[in-house]
Amino acid sequence: MGKQSDLTGFEIAIIGMDGRFPGAKNVEEYWENLVNGKETISFFTDEELLEAGVDPETLADPNYVKANGFLENSDYFDSSFFGYTDREAALMDPQTRIFHECTWNCLEDAGYCPSTYNGLIGLYVGASPNFEWEALTLFSPEINMLGAASAQLLIKKDFLCGWVAYKLDLKGPGFTMTTACSTSLVAIHEACQGILNGECDMALAGGVSVTVE
Template sequence: MLNEDMATEPLAVVGMAGRFPGANTLEEFWALLSEGRQGVREVTEEEFLAAGGDPADLEDPSLVRVAAVLPDADRFDAAFFGYGPAEAELIDPQQRVLLETAYHALEDAGYADGHGDRVVGVYAGAGDSRYYSYNVHPRHAGEPASVGLIHAATANSLGTLATRLSYDLELTGPSVSMNTACSTALVAVHTAGEALAAYACDIAVVGAVSVDPQAMLGYRHVPDGPLSPDGACRPFAADAAGTFNGDGAGVLVLRRLSDALADGDRIRAVIRGSAINNDGRRKVGFSAPSPAGQAEVIVAAQVAAGVDAGTVTYVEAHGTATRLGDPIEVAALTEAFRESTDRRGYCALGSVKGNIGHLGAAAGIAGIIKTVLALEHRAVPPTVHHDAPNPLIDFASGPFRVPTALEPWTADGPLRAAVSAFGVGGTNAHVILEEAPRLPEPPKPA
């Protein structure tokens, strides 16, 4: 049993918001997850051509015309945030979507209209902007071309992602933008947790976003590559053949658990601990996964959380549905779990990528939000497209199983879960969550 005295102070998730393919609200997201549906859809010929596609590409057998997009990602309530139309047009849709989502998360937490003397930090991530180009329309802003181009470049820089939230939402704590590829969101959660533990801030707004303005062009499938040949992602399945890219945004509002309890905040879930590391050169190539690196970060997160793996009964995996990547991930998870438990088949395993695809920098925030919703509903959603297990994964002797239908979630103690994200280049992250504490019932009036 791991020593709980070694654990850091837990964090409370006191607010949450997200927009994902096929789900513009968290209620719609839970419905999509619990019903085992996909948020991906086919792209019509008309939509493909309207997005700028080459008519000749319609005959290309390698072109997969599917998209997992956010409806109205091109819309923005500019007036609400004090932007004029021309200025708003220059801003990367990723920044616009994340700004709106952050406001809704603060609203969910009860801090949208003010946070008193509490210092609020921002930790946010996104992929590279695909919106900016040198033919952005500087003349629309009524400025010389050189000035307009500078504004356009600034409005599409990852460096201004977090600071835009801080400025527009009047937040004065640390404001940090980051990108560690696919692990960005979980690294942001971990970094925010360190800042809260160090009292660098009292509240942390943590989010990530991925919006590709060219998503309606589909993608090209390359045999043995990471992308699915048919627009379906099949985590841990025998016919797994890759994932597909998706758009999405999610934001958490975090506080130290003791402060959230003292102030009477609504607590949606608890983050018990987290860890990050890097593979170094312990793998066959820069973009390859490392079983050693993954296993080490999982054990480190369990130590930080002060929990025994035997009490973790759901893992939201990175789960990219590549035939070799999934077995490596499950082998690393098994190695880490075997440090503290020898139980078999007790822990459910899932991946939200089967529902909404790979959100890149925002992949981990989708996984955390899914897991918080599952904790709140005390139910484990199905993993879609899982007709038969990957034969390279030894489920029979390991701790894990893959649910294929919505299951009630019970445990002898508090429900606990874990979320993994592994970035290209080797930055790994793992987070341990727990259901919200059950508070005593208020006394009934005499």
């Protein structure tokens, strides 16, 4: 690339993508859903919500939204493929597991392998707070087996970027960021800045938001 002052941003090309969405396991299916106007959000009756444990007072609130989006197979993860033990994978935030898969698929879509690529690949990512997951794993026996400190690195979403970069051998800059609803957009912006500033030759950017019910 030329000098930073000569760059406009149009020099950057999108060469690979991946994503997981309600009703779509990749970006191709997501696009088809958009083209065909397919509804992929699930709506629930009061009876279904009561059976699921929703408080009646909450259910009576006119502002309560009786709908949600679900990711299929979000609890599946090939731990050995990414170099984790089953015990580590059991504690890992589902958002971190999914982002491993999407990052791998994105690199595959772009046609690049980090271990053979001579340049620097950066990773810019954001994830939603996952308090439900932290609560669910609080008394997990795996915590005692791995140790509290090691377990927290898997449970907390803040370490997502470090895990993915390490396991996929990404040697460029890596940042986990949180800016509420704009997180994914900010991640993409920072990735572009990283390329334009010469901090990396290629960058992966995106966000993930998966909560456990």
